Amino acid sequence: MEVSESSDRRAVASLRYLVYHIRVTNLRPIKTTYVNESVYEALERAILHGELPPRAALNDRRLAEMLGVSRTPVRDALHRLEGSGLVERRGRHGWAVAGLEPRDVEEVFELRRVLEPLGLERLAETWEGAAVRELSGFFGGFDEPLRREQYPEYLGRDHDFHKKIVACSRNSRVIGFYGILEQQIDRVRHYLSYGYEGRVEASLAEHKRICAAIGARELESAKGLLLEHLNMVEKTMVSFVESQDLERIIRERGIGE
Numbered sequence: 001m002e003v004s005e006s007s008d009r010r011a012v013a014s015l016r017y018l019v020y021h022i023r024v025t026n027l028r029p030i031k032t033t034y035v036n037e038s039v040y041e042a043l044e045r046a047i048l049h050g051e052l053p054p055r056a057a058l059n060d061r062r063l064a065e066m067l068g069v070s071r072t073p074v075r076d077a078l079h080r081l082e083g084s085g086l087v088e089r090r091g092r093h094g095w096a097v098a099g100l101e102p103r104d105v106e107e108v109f110e111l112r113r114v115l116e117p118l119g120l121e122r123l124a125e126t127w128e129g130a131a132v133r134e135l136s137g138f139f140g141g142f143d144e145p146l147r148r149e150q151y152p153e154y155l156g157r158d159h160d161f162h163k164k165i166v167a168c169s170r171n172s173r174v175i176g177f178y179g180i181l182e183q184q185i186d187r188v189r190h191y192l193s194y195g196y197e198g199r200v201e202a203s204l205a206e207h208k209r210i211c212a213a214i215g216a217r218e219l220e221s222a223k224g225l226l227l228e229h230l231n232m233v234e235k236t237m238v239s240f241v242e243s244q245d246l247e248r249i250i251r252e253r254g255i256g257e
Contacts, residue, residue, distance in 0.1 A: 040077040058095040102238045109234040119168040124219040136215030
């Protein structure tokens with residue numbers, strides 16, 4: 001009888017340990033993960049929207065104070081942003097927002113001219129009905145001339161259109177790489193939106209012609225119009241950066257102060 005009671009006590013003790021052990025091992029650092037991702041997103045957004053302008057020095061201690069976090073998630077975020085090309089090393093322990101030069105724009109568009117036509121080529125293999133309908137009507141809700149208050153919505157639609165074209169490649173590595181490239185595209189697009197008058201109507205017309213060619217299932221026409229559009233946008237962006245309008249906008253709007 002004593003042996004049985006002793007065995008029961010050991011079994012209960014083992015069960016209590018097991019329950020406790022399961023509870024402990026199932027704990028996850030949810031808050032820490034959330035903080036790390038939130039810090040990264042906050043810094044990424046500040047760079048893309050120009051609140052942290054090109055070549056601005058980044059002090060991890062000051063950024064941590066501004067965000068109300070420790071320096072560790074800030075450093076982790078800076079490392080990730082360095083990997084995506086938005087942040088550069090400065091010395092052994094410092095960082096700075098990557099500069100924005102004409103060559104940066106040219107390199108981005110060289111890659112776009114490779115990746116985006118691939119999406120159209122893959123789409124043309126089947127001309128899948130749902131994808132064709134979606135792309136051909138992508139800018140149907142916009143009429144010329146666009147009002148200034150419509151620019152943010154239009155630029156967002158522009159972003160989604162080109163992303164959708166790349167998604168038609170059905171190549172996960174191409175799509176993933178384009179996702180990194182998008183950060184550079186969006187960064188320039190944000191600054192350009194301040195001085196986009198005179199170009200936005202032409203851009204809308206170009207997009208609608210690309211959509212019409214896709215709707216007609218004319219691959220070569222769609223590719224030619226897409227490349228023509230990318231060349232025109234590149235020319236506009238390079239001219240914008242070379243003209244020093246970027247620096248003027250930063251000064252006038254107090255970006256990064």
